[in-house]
Amino acid sequence: MASRADCPFHGTETVSSLTAATFDAFQLLLSWDQELWEIIGISFRVSGTAILVSAPLALLTGFFLAYFEFPTRRVLISLFNTLLAFPAVVVGLIVYLMLSSQGPLGDWKLLFTQTAMVIAQSILCTPILVSMGHSAFQAADQRVWETARTLGKAPVAAFFVVVNEVKFGLLAALLAGFGRIIAEVGASMMVGGNILHYTRNIPTAIALETSKGNFAQGIALGMVLLFLAFFLNAMLQYFQGRGSFNH
Amino acid sequence: MLRSVDITAVSGQFSVLCGENGSGKTTLLKIMTGLVRPDQCQIDLNGKELSWKQARSHLIKHTLYLHQTPYMFSGSVHHNLMLSSNQGDNSATQKHRIQEVLESAELDQLKDKSAKTLSGGQQQRVALARASVNGSSFLFLDEPTASMDTESVKRTLGFLHQLKQGGTAILACTHNPETFEALLDRLLVLENHTLYEQ
Secondary structure, three states: OOOHHHOOOOOHHHHHHHHHHHHHHHHHHHOOOHHHHHHHHHHHHHHHHHHHHHHHHHHHHHHHHHHOOOOOHHHHHHHHHHHOOOOHHHHHHHHHHHHOOOOOOHHHOOOOOHHHHHHHHHHHHHHHHHHHHHHHHHHOHHHHHHHHHHOOOOHHHHHHHHHHHOHHHHHHHHHHHHHHHHOOOHHHHHHHOOOOOOOOOHHHHHHHHHHHOOHHHHHHHHHHHHHHHHHHHHHHHHHHHHHHHHO | OOOOOOOOOOOOOEEEEEEOOOOOHHHHHHHHOOOOOOOOOOEEEOOEEEOHHHHHHHHHHHEEEEOOOOOOOOOEHHHHHHHOOOOOOOOHHHHHHHHHHHHHOOOHHHOOOEHHHOOHHHHHHHHHHHHHHHOOOEEEEEOOOOOOOHHHHHHHHHHHHHHHHOOOEEEEEOOOHHHHOOOOOEEEEEEOOEEEEO
16 A cells, blocks of 8 residues: 555655656656647547547537427437536546447447547537537527518528628637647546557646656646636637627 | 508608507518517518518518617728628629719718627618618618607708608508607507507
8 A cells, every 4th residue: 555655745745846847847848848849639530530520429419409399409408508517537448348349340440540539529528518608699689580581591600690790609619629638637537548659638648657756747638628728718719709799 | 469450561751650659660560570479470572472571572572661769780981881882892883883872871970880889770770771772672661760859850860851752662650640740650559559650
């Protein structure tokens, strides 16, 4: 069993060790460390693809939930709101079971690939996109759709007119979804396997490097995530402000 | 519930529809423009009976509904008029048509302004200008002069007069039919779910 004395950061050493690790982290980032930036690249590629894959259907679902009355509408809204709190590890477990060699999709041989990570992250961000997309479309009120239709637009063209009217709300939904999946560790670790140069992304690398005592790389990647969180929040504030101004 | 509703629209005719709050005026207008599906209806076009789906595509194509508070799309007044164009192109004819409408609706000075920032009266004129560019034969207006000042009412009536002269059949629902006295051809009243002509 590990004792307190085994802990690498202890007492006054903590501050100096953290300072040294942070300094090393900056050096790694600024010296364009190939391995570090490769991990960052994988993170952005996988999460960006997951958003692109899930956004069309999720936003369309949000649109239907906002504009059309059908028997299961309220149940679906409640379901997607509940799924917002779906734990990432549970999503990882389900996707793992589906893609494992014993699972129904085992023949596809997708486990421990970036595609498996994209699938898991798409499932994770879908409830956010549906829920926030629904709110954005609902904020536009029924007159947008009716005006577009009465001006002679076909349903598909009218849909894109509505999308243009709520674009800032939809962008906010995309950013929130991206923020959720790029920082999640559970699902990516389970279905990606944390393979170097292939499926190791920022959160799984932080978990691994910390367990190895390689704090500099962990801190450097953490700084990237923190900067990204700040950037996404600033963008969210901007787009939500623009959205409310326009309505 | 609406029953016994029978309206004949004639080109260039201006009709006013009156009725108490909740009598179904807005619903009637939305049904007649294909925006709301009635529970039951029988629709004939040139002696041929149409399903609601067939009728709706005709109604969307030939009629236009204007909300009491019209929705302005993001962008300039000019952009709003472009969006209402059925041709949807940048052809010289279309540009010329939009310019003509902007001038006749007295919106020329406002064409580059954001439509969302205009006053209620100006937005109503933009909505009418959109209708004019759209070229719909039948125009259904929901309380078009509600909460407008005298000057805005005068300008709106002037533009409606031009549309009427151009052959558009217009039906406006209102609580104040006297506002439209100069344009009025027919007065319709919706009472006890039934439409009467006075």
